[in-house]
Each structure stands twice: as C-alpha cells, then as structure tokens.
Amino acid sequence: MQDPIPTTALPSGQTIPVLGQGTWHMGEKKTSAAEEAKCLRHGLDLGMTLIDTAEMYADGGAERIVAEAIRGRRNDAFLVSKVLPSNASRDGTIRACESSLKRLGTDHIDLYLLHWRGRYPLRETVEAFESLKQAGKIGAWGVSNFDPDDMEELLGVPDGGHVAANQVLYNLARRGIEYDLLKDSQSRGIPIMAYSPLDEGRLMRHPDLIHIAKAHQATVAQVALAFLIRNPGVIVIPKTGTQERVRENRATVEVHLTDDDLAILDRAFPPPGRKMPLEMI
Numbered sequence: 110m111q112d113p114i115p116t117t118a119l120p121s122g123q124t125i126p127v128l129g130q131g132t133w134h135m136g137e138k139k140t141s142a143a144e145e146a147k148c149l150r151h152g153l154d155l156g157m158t159l160i161d162t163a164e165m166y167a168d169g170g171a172e173r174i175v176a177e178a179i180r181g182r183r184n185d186a187f188l189v190s191k192v193l194p195s196n197a198s199r200d201g202t203i204r205a206c207e208s209s210l211k212r213l214g215t216d217h218i219d220l221y222l223l224h225w226r227g228r229y230p231l232r233e234t235v236e237a238f239e240s241l242k243q244a245g246k247i248g249a250w251g252v253s254n255f256d257p258d259d260m261e262e263l264l265g266v267p268d269g270g271h272v273a274a275n276q277v278l279y280n281l282a283r284r285g286i287e288y289d290l291l292k293d294s295q296s297r298g299i300p301i302m303a304y305s306p307l308d309e310g311r312l313m314r315h316p317d318l319i320h321i322a323k324a325h326q327a328t329v330a331q332v333a334l335a336f337l338i339r340n341p342g343v344i345v346i347p348k349t350g351t352q353e354r355v356r357e358n359r360a361t362v363e364v365h366l367t368d369d370d371l372a373i374l375d376r377a378f379p380p381p382g383r384k385m386p387l388e389m390i
C-alpha cells in the first residue's frame with residue numbers, strides 16, 4: 110500500500126492532490142495517442158487525479174487525449190485547462206472554453222487558467238472567467254506565468270481576488286520564484302502549480318541528484334519532485350508517456366528529503382539571492 114498523495118487547498122477550500130499529470134506534447138503523434146491516454150488513466154487509478162492540459166497543446170490534440178482518458182470516469186479527475194492569451198478577450202475566452210469543453214468531452218473544467226499575459230486587459234478576461242463560473246462551465250479560474258507585479262495588478266481588478274492558482278516554471282534548476290512569488294502566494298493561500306518540474310527531463314544526469322536518489326533507494330525524478338512538493342501549497346504536474354514512469358512519479362510521496370539532502374541541493378542549485386525575472390518555457 111502506497112502513502113496517499115498529500116493535498117493542498119484552493120482558496121475555495123476544495124482540496125486537490127499536490128502530484129498531478131501534465132500533457133504537453135501529448136496528442137502530437139497518432140501512433141502514441143492510445144498509450145498516452147492509458148498513462149493518464151493509470152495515473153488516475155493511482156490517485157494522480159489532477160490533469161493539466163491546454164487548448165494550445167497539439168492544437169487541441171492533448172485535450173482530446175484527456176477526453177479519452179476520462180471517458181466514463183469524469184468524476185475521478187480534476188481537470189485544468191488554459192486559454193491562449195490571443196483568445197483571452199471577453200467573448201474569446203468564453204468561445205475558447207466552450208471549444209475546450211467539446212474536445213474534453215465534459216461539461217465543466219475544474220480550473221481554467223490564462224496561459225500567459227497577452228494584449229487583452231486582465232479586467233476583460235476576469236469578467237469572462239467569472240461568467241463561465243456562474244454558468245457552471247468552470248469551477249475556478251487562475252493564471253499562469255504571472256510574476257509578482259502581474260499578480261498585484263490582477264488583485265487590483267474587479268474580482269481579481271478570486272484567482273485560485275498561478276502555474277509557473279519551477280524546478281531545482283529554476284528556483285527564482287523562491288525569492289518572492291512563492292512566499293507571496295503561500296501567504297495569500299494561492300497554490301503554485303510547478304510546471305516542467307523535471308526541467309523537461311534535463312535534471313536526470315545531475316551527480317548530486319543521483320547521489321541523493323541512491324541514498325533513498327529512489328530515482329532522480331522522485332528526488333526532484335519531492336524537493337518541490339515539500340513546500341506548502343506547491344503542486345507538481347510531471348508529464349510522462351510511459352506507464353512505468355507514471356508509477357515512478359507517483360511513488361515520489363514515499364521520498365522524504367533530509368536537512369542534509371537539502372543542504373547538498375542548495376549547494377548544487379543555489380536558491381536566488383536577489384529578485385529574478387520570472388522564467389518561462
């Protein structure tokens with residue numbers, strides 16, 4: 110029996126697992142589509158019920174893979190999708206959401222994010238998000254790639270304080286948010302969803318990570334993910350297209366890093382000593 114996946118709370122009080130599944134690059138190749146859907150279903154079976162997708166991924170193809178994965182078990186999943194900034198006008202956001210709902214084969218998205226800031230005023234996008242919420246088409250809304258200044262501005266627009274999450278690049282090699290954004294978000298009770306938590310796979314060969322992983326009879330990916338989810342209010346959404354790695358990522362919750370491990374990691378991947386511009390992929 111594995112340890113259950115810890116949860117964190119959205120500002121509404123709804124709890125969600127801190128370990129979910131990403132879908133970027135899924136749906137790009139017909140030949141791997143069935144296996145990708147199987148991976149997501151396997152993750153659902155193991156309690157990784159938060160699935161992150163976006164209208165942008167494979168031009169809607171990733172949402173179609175998610176639809177396949179949740180067919181007949183919609184209530185097992187907490188779905189996150191995103192509107193492109195180029196669609197994020199008042200009417201455009203509503204149209205984009207309705208298209209995502211069709212592709213996802215569902216009548217609601219649990220958390221709907223603005224993928225990054227674009228040319229439309231935040232006030233317009235927030236208005237659209239609020240009306241989607243009223244209509245029951247989304248459960249909550251949030252943002253992605255918002256730095257502390259963007260968050261301040263958002264909190265200043267009408268209903269901007271209803272923001273439920275901020276999804277940003279955060280992993281051992283990119284710790285900039287620890288300087289300010291992470292603490293601000295924690296103090297406001299707004300979860301941070303860490304995207305590319307494995308730095309898109311680039312962390313795998315790091316000697317210090319290999320050393321720590323060996324000491325815990327764990328893997329490098331598990332150490333990298335465990336480092337992030339030890340922070341209150343941080344959710345990770347690793348993406349994998351293989352079921353073996355779904356199981357491996359799920360088992361992250363068994364890995365508890367020690368103070369010595371953390372000191373080694375701080376030397377190998379120094380935390381920010383000054384404000385850094387928010388990195389994006």
Ligand SMILES: NC(=O)c1ccc[n+]([C@@H]2O[C@H](COP(=O)([O-])OP(=O)(O)OC[C@H]3O[C@@H](n4cnc5c(N)ncnc54)[C@H](OP(=O)(O)O)[C@@H]3O)[C@@H](O)[C@H]2O)c1
Pocket residue numbers: 130131132133134161162224253254276277303304305306307308309310313330331346347348349350351354357358390
């Ligand atoms: N909001 C945004 O702007 C934004 C930007 C980027 C990503 N995201 C979201 O965040 C999710 C995760 O980020 P990401 O996909 O960029 O990168 P990631 O999760 O850091 O890394 C994915 C890569 O790591 C490999 N991998 C997964 N598990 C592994 C393991 N246990 N051992 C070794 N390699 C492993 C995967 O390969 P295999 O598939 O072959 O296993 C894939 O190549 C995305 O899928 C997407 O949902 C959001």
